[in-house]
Amino acid sequence: MMELRKTTAVITDLLTVEEAETLLEWLQKHPRGKLDLAGCTHLHTANLQVLMAARPQISAWPENETLAAWLRAALCSQE
Amino acid sequence: MTPLLQQFLSEARDFLQSIGEKLLQLEDRPGDAELITELFRLVHTLKGNSGLFDFPELSGVLHAAEDLMDAVRDGRIAFARGLADQLLETMDFVAILIEEIESNGVYATARRQEAQRLTQSLRNAVSREETAEPEPPAADAAETAAPTEPRSRALAGTPEPERMALYRRLAAGERLTWAAYRPEEECFFKGEDPLYQLIQAPDCCWRAVSAREAWPAIAELDAYRCILDFELITTRGEAELLEHFRYTQDQLELAALRPWDLMEPVGERVEGPALADFVQAARERLAAGDREGLECAARTLLELTASDQRVASILRWLLLALELEPASVETHARLIETLAADAGETLASHAAAPETGAAGPPEDPDRVAVQRELWEVQREILALPDAPDWLPGRLRAVTASLAGLVTSLGREELLPGLDAASEQALASADAAPLHHWMETAWPEWGPAPGLTSGGPAPTALTTPPSDDEPKFGRRAEDALPGPRILKVDQGKVDRLMGLIGEMVVAKNALPYLAARAETQFGAREMSREIKAQYAVINRIAEDMQDAIMQVRMTPISFVFQRFPRLVRDLTRKMGKEVKLVMEGEDTEADKHIIECLTDPMIHIVRNSLDHGLETPEERRGAGKPPTGKLTIRAVQESDRVRIEIADDGRGIDPEHIRRKARERGLIDESRLERLSDQEAIDLVFAAGFSTAEQVTDLSGRGVGMDVVRSAIAKVKGTIDLKSQPGVGTRLRLSLPLSMAVTNVMIIRSHGQQFGVPMDDVIETVRVDSAAIRTIKRHRTAVLRSRIVPLVPLNELLGLPDPPRPNGDGAYATLVVRIGKEPIGIMVDDFRETVDIILKPMAGILDGIKGYAGSALMGDGSVLLVLDPKDLLS
Numbered sequence: 001m002m003e004l005r006k007t008t009a010v011i012t013d014l015l016t017v018e019e020a021e022t023l024l025e026w027l028q029k030h031p032r033g034k035l036d037l038a039g040c041t042h043l044h045t046a047n048l049q050v051l052m053a054a055r056p057q058i059s060a061w062p063e064n065e066t067l068a069a070w071l072r073a074a075l076c077s078q079e
Numbered sequence: 080m081t082p083l084l085q086q087f088l089s090e091a092r093d094f095l096q097s098i099g100e101k102l103l104q105l106e107d108r109p110g111d112a113e114l115i116t117e118l119f120r121l122v123h124t125l126k127g128n129s130g131l132f133d134f135p136e137l138s139g140v141l142h143a144a145e146d147l148m149d150a151v152r153d154g155r156i157a158f159a160r161g162l163a164d165q166l167l168e169t170m171d172f173v174a175i176l177i178e179e180i181e182s183n184g185v186y187a188t189a190r191r192q193e194a195q196r197l198t199q200s201l202r203n204a205v206s207r208e209e210t211a212e213p214e215p216p217a218a219d220a221a222e223t224a225a226p227t228e229p230r231s232r233a234l235a236g237t238p239e240p241e242r243m244a245l246y247r248r249l250a251a252g253e254r255l256t257w258a259a260y261r262p263e264e265e266c267f268f269k270g271e272d273p274l275y276q277l278i279q280a281p282d283c284c285w286r287a288v289s290a291r292e293a294w295p296a297i298a299e300l301d302a303y304r305c306i307l308d309f310e311l312i313t314t315r316g317e318a319e320l321l322e323h324f325r326y327t328q329d330q331l332e333l334a335a336l337r338p339w340d341l342m343e344p345v346g347e348r349v350e351g352p353a354l355a356d357f358v359q360a361a362r363e364r365l366a367a368g369d370r371e372g373l374e375c376a377a378r379t380l381l382e383l384t385a386s387d388q389r390v391a392s393i394l395r396w397l398l399l400a401l402e403l404e405p406a407s408v409e410t411h412a413r414l415i416e417t418l419a420a421d422a423g424e425t426l427a428s429h430a431a432a433p434e435t436g437a438a439g440p441p442e443d444p445d446r447v448a449v450q451r452e453l454w455e456v457q458r459e460i461l462a463l464p465d466a467p468d469w470l471p472g473r474l475r476a477v478t479a480s481l482a483g484l485v486t487s488l489g490r491e492e493l494l495p496g497l498d499a500a501s502e503q504a505l506a507s508a509d510a511a512p513l514h515h516w517m518e519t520a521w522p523e524w525g526p527a528p529g530l531t532s533g534g535p536a537p538t539a540l541t542t543p544p545s546d547d548e549p550k551f552g553r554r555a556e557d558a559l560p561g562p563r564i565l566k567v568d569q570g571k572v573d574r575l576m577g578l579i580g581e582m583v584v585a586k587n588a589l590p591y592l593a594a595r596a597e598t599q600f601g602a603r604e605m606s607r608e609i610k611a612q613y614a615v616i617n618r619i620a621e622d623m624q625d626a627i628m629q630v631r632m633t634p635i636s637f638v639f640q641r642f643p644r645l646v647r648d649l650t651r652k653m654g655k656e657v658k659l660v661m662e663g664e665d666t667e668a669d670k671h672i673i674e675c676l677t678d679p680m681i682h683i684v685r686n687s688l689d690h691g692l693e694t695p696e697e698r699r700g701a702g703k704p705p706t707g708k709l710t711i712r713a714v715q716e717s718d719r720v721r722i723e724i725a726d727d728g729r730g731i732d733p734e735h736i737r738r739k740a741r742e743r744g745l746i747d748e749s750r751l752e753r754l755s756d757q758e759a760i761d762l763v764f765a766a767g768f769s770t771a772e773q774v775t776d777l778s779g780r781g782v783g784m785d786v787v788r789s790a791i792a793k794v795k796g797t798i799d800l801k802s803q804p805g806v807g808t809r810l811r812l813s814l815p816l817s818m819a820v821t822n823v824m825i826i827r828s829h830g831q832q833f834g835v836p837m838d839d840v841i842e843t844v845r846v847d848s849a850a851i852r853t854i855k856r857h858r859t860a861v862l863r864s865r866i867v868p869l870v871p872l873n874e875l876l877g878l879p880d881p882p883r884p885n886g887d888g889a890y891a892t893l894v895v896r897i898g899k900e901p902i903g904i905m906v907d908d909f910r911e912t913v914d915i916i917l918k919p920m921a922g923i924l925d926g927i928k929g930y931a932g933s934a935l936m937g938d939g940s941v942l943l944v945l946d947p948k949d950l951l952s
Contacts (some may be wrong), residue, residue: 017267020302028297045274046267050302053294066278074288074307 008059012039021068027054034059042067048074066067080184086126089566091177095170096127098580102163102170103199104644109158119148121283122753125173135196136186137176143201144169150205165204168199169331190262192291196261196332226302231311233287239392242341243399245285245312247438250403255284255336258320260309262330267303271327277309280323285312312336328366338400338410344392348421354380354390358419363413373411374401393418420449434690435548453484458517461510474504477513485520493520524701569670579620579915583820584935586620587913589613591938594607628817633673634721635713636664638680642711645681649688656695661856668720668819675794676722676814679787683724683810684709686784691728691808701805703727718816725809731802733759740765760802764788795838821917823934823944825910826893829878834915834944836931842894843909861894862905867894869903875929895947902951 002019003010015023027033027050035051037043038060051077052074061068095173101118108114126141144166150156172193179186206928234242234257249255262273277286291306313320317333326332357380364373380396397414404410457477478501485493502517545742589609597606639661687709695705711725733756740746740762746754754762763784791798815838823834824843846860851869853859858869869892871882882905884890892903915934919926 017272017303024297024300024302031297042275042278044272045262045305045307046302048274048288049290049307052288052290052299052307053300054297057859063362066283070274070278070286070288071285073286 006056008034008036010036010039011043015040015043015047017044017046020050023047024050024054027056032057033059036060037062037065037071040067051075083460084132084180086566087132087182088177090128091125091173094121095174095177097121098125098170099167099644100640102166103647104162105158106160106647112152114864115148115152115158117285122148123249132179134176134186136191137173137180138200139198140173140194141170143198147201147205149763156205162204165201171286172197193344197418200332216477222614232835233289233308234285234312234340235345237285237287239345241285242343243395245336246338246341246399247403248284249336249338249341253314255312255314256317256320256332257312257340258324258331259332260311260324260327260330262305262309262327264306266305266327273305273307273309273327276324277311278325280311280313281319282314283311284314304864306567326404338404338407339413340394342400342410342414344389344396344417346387346389346392348389354418354421358415358940359413361418365408365415370401370405374398377401384803389421390418393421416449450484450488453480454517457481457484458831459927461514461517467914469508470508474510474513477510481513481517496520531927542636547871572627572630576631579623579627582819583620583914583916586613587936588938589616624820627671631670631817633670634664635668635673635676635722636665637673638677639664641677641681642684645684646709647689649685653688654694655688655692657692658706658708660708660710661712662710666713666715666720667816668814672720672796672814672817673796676812679790679812680711680724682784682787684711687724687726687728687808691726691730693729697729697730701729706768715816716813720814720816722812722814723809724812725807727807727910730804730806731760731763731800732809733757734805736760736762755803760800763800764798820914821934821944822912822914823917823942824893824912825942826872826891826906827908827910828872828882828906829876829880832910832940833872834913834942835893835895835947836917836944837912839947841894841901844892844894845885845905846892846903846905847891848888849885862894862901862903865901867901867903869905870951871905875904893947895951897948897951902947904947914948915942915944 001012002015002022003012006032008024009026012040026075031054034057036059041060048071049076055075058071058075061071081128092921098121101114101121105111105114122141123147126138126145129138129141129719147156147162147166151158151162156162156783172190176186176190179190207930235685237769245255259275260273262271263269287310289308289310291308294300317335318332321328321331357376360376360571361373364370364376365427372499377397381391381398384391384394397411397418400407400410400414457480460473460477466685478497481497482494484499485491497516497520500512504510535891536911541609592785593606593609593613596602596609642812643659646657650657655750688743692707692709693703698705698707708727710723710725712725713720714723736759737754740753741748745762745765764787765785791812791814794814796812799811799813801806801811802808822837824837824840826835828834844862846862846869850860851858858871859866860869861867869890873880882890885908891903892905892946893909894901894903897903915936917932918935919925919932920930924930929946929950930946931949934942934944936942
């Protein structure tokens, strides 16, 4: 699920492969957009790829520790 | 595309084919020196040929494969299954490149990384195996002596404390496995979610995600082309990871984590004389086993060094290694040598004299490697294109480096020669004299393939690397022994066949002409002459037809050749053991038929492997030998080819089929009861029938046996299935040798002519009208003690006239076989049989039922050829 607000995309539960396109479009339109992943349980790799390319600010990391670890590894390592 | 390239591509395919075959043979006979030599020769020739074109990745991969084969040939490496896998993978990759070059002229840029990965893994195989060879039990030797290339860039980029923590775990005896998972670009379209797989991976203690290429601008990003690489380190073993990633094993690279992988120094590179001194002292202390002294010295130097320097990082690692693994001298030595390499030239000029003494091992392999690398670098610098502006500076730098190197090697006597060469080079503004000096002064350090080829392609070298043996004349030896074969584009053969077909039709016009000469013009003499000429032309035309058929004949090995690999790969995937026996590979049939056979055969073999043959345990339980047997046999029987695919697996249980058929609603209850076992088994050919309990990735792709049967039927073949539960299954395909010319019988009905393929006709009889009985409004007659139903052709074609009897009141009846039952088709009259070139119905006529096609007759008329099976169904 993805709720796109003015400055923040709030992602809850599962972000599917189809939603990657929507996410990408939103990030293209909102280059300063932030992401709230707190309620996210899993996101499809395609979404991860979009996030890695866009590097938006993450306002909240997922509560799920394994997922958070992977996302941090992907999004925090190199600039 | 140039003809040369075209020839290369077509030859390359043959080479790949032979290489694949040889590799599989080699698996059965690993020690066969002749096979290995042959294999090396094939790879070598292919590589040589590829060098004619600008495909560096292709040549690079082949070169690595050649080196590997060379090592095998020289007995430096034992041939093992793992090697075969690697080489087969390489050849598959080369085949992909060849295909892409053929269709696009180039291969996709994405192939480059793949090529690099393959090349690297082949090289690793050489070095790993080679170094492991002298002391097979000591696993450490292989680990530490391997090239110092870090496995992963991402790992090197991880903060030092994190890597040190991992090292602590390793040193504490934990086994850690490093894995890299590189999903395919199209993986999202296959429903894969790599991240999900990774999150599920057990006990992951380090992870990294990186992009394979630079990120495009966000506006141009393709969200659905996966360019991510994943890496992780886990406490689980390789086997467990393989199981976890079992569907994408090919995209996975696994290795036990070595301490060395973690010890990647970070920081700024600063040189200083103190470093060289330290290295010298450290070597001595290490050789003397003075660990405390070493530790003390390292600590002192570390205190003197800014902590963000590379040297400090190495020292921290050294101290940690000394603390955690005091016994692992190898690791310590390596770290010290890394320092030495950093110190580089400073070291070369400073630490000359004591080195030749007995302090350390004089032939320290790492040290030699470093020196040699330096040597190679100088060579490469010299080989760079000469630009007048900075050439003198470059020459001086090279001279200085070489002088240092020579001194460090204790060969000062070479220095005067070097100075002379340097002056000469500076005077002539050309690198050649120095280059020449390098070649002559230290001949044993000629170009080292192992060192130079690791880097970018050494094509810039002015002198080509010379092999052990001269290459002159080798091409001649490389020519494959074999029959003189002309390769012709298939289109040309098809055109020739079409022309010959037209010739046959045109020649058939001559008898008509002869008849007209006689009847219309009363020229009997003329008519006879035309007939005589016709006989001659007819003979030549028939010979021509025969000849072109021979050209189109392809041995069935075209299809068979892929089975050894298919069977090997599938059985290994499924954990089954199957022995493949193939017979009659040289049986020939028309190319078209052979080509149409490929897919159905692959499907049948897959089915056998997947459903038919059991796992070794099941087989043992059933009292059979654990290795299953799959026999594929081809024989020619008069004008047909018979192919038999038999396995000794679990067979097909008719009860099971009945149950499935009922579940799928393919057949109603009452008919099911009456089915014999054989008829039940034949139900597998029914559309929509798939017996697989669960859909595996091998068979069960929604392509059922019905598709196999219709594909075979399309080339006028038949398929027959026999199976005995617990004993095995046998499939028999019967196919015509050629389908270019069809023999048809001409019949007349309702004042029109039709053709009926002779293959379908059992006999022609004249049935007396008195012998026809009507049973429930169906006409029947007793022929050869059997009741045969009779159907008038006019009725089948929807023509109003009843069949016309001849003068004696008898009906001309064509007996054809539909399935197993004979059926009589009543026509008005029979005519002669002719050979025709059957053209399938095309365009709008394609959908019309009941016709096999049309043919042009000698008098210019068109003959419609009926398809009785279609007509009666």
